[in-house]
Amino acid sequence: MKITADHTYIIVHFDIHQSWDFFQIIGLNEDESNALHQQIDHLLYQATLNEQENDFLAIEYIIAYAFEKKFSLFKNYPKEFFDNMTVECDGETLDFIIDLSETIVKEAAVHLLKNLLKYDLFEYQLLTS
Numbered sequence: 001m002k003i004t005a006d007h008t009y010i011i012v013h014f015d016i017h018q019s020w021d022f023f024q025i026i027g028l029n030e031d032e033s034n035a036l037h038q039q040i041d042h043l044l045y046q047a048t049l050n051e052q053e054n055d056f057l058a059i060e061y062i063i064a065y066a067f068e069k070k071f072s073l074f075k076n077y078p079k080e081f082f083d084n085m086t087v088e089c090d091g092e093t094l095d096f097i098i099d100l101s102e103t104i105v106k107e108a109a110v111h112l113l114k115n116l117l118k119y120d121l122f123e124y125q126l127l128t129s
Helices: 016-025 030-050 053-071 079-083 103-116
Strands: 007-015 085-089 093-099 123-128
Touching: 007 016, 007 103, 016 030, 016 053, 016 093, 030 053, 053 085, 053 093, 079 085, 079 103, 093 103
Parallel strands: none
Antiparallel strands: 007 093, 007 123, 085 093
């Protein structure tokens, strides 16, 4: 995997139904992982019943909060990285969409990929302009 100047975005995604595994990978304790996974399961169930976007927004917020809480502690992930990242959920997958327009963000994205791609849970796409 090599990010070049031609790459403008990277999308890292995983199956939202495996959110418990995600929480374990980022180092949350088991009780917190269980609680957040249960909330996400409930929101997914609600989304199938009422088909409202708000349930997906809540899932996005939960994942983004847990992710930023964990990775903002490391110097490899500056504030600009989180400013250039969005989280989207469609009910099946959870996507981290990272705008690679800033060099500091590219460096953090490379570090992120090296850490996350050792787990089978994650897949990624590099996009060019």
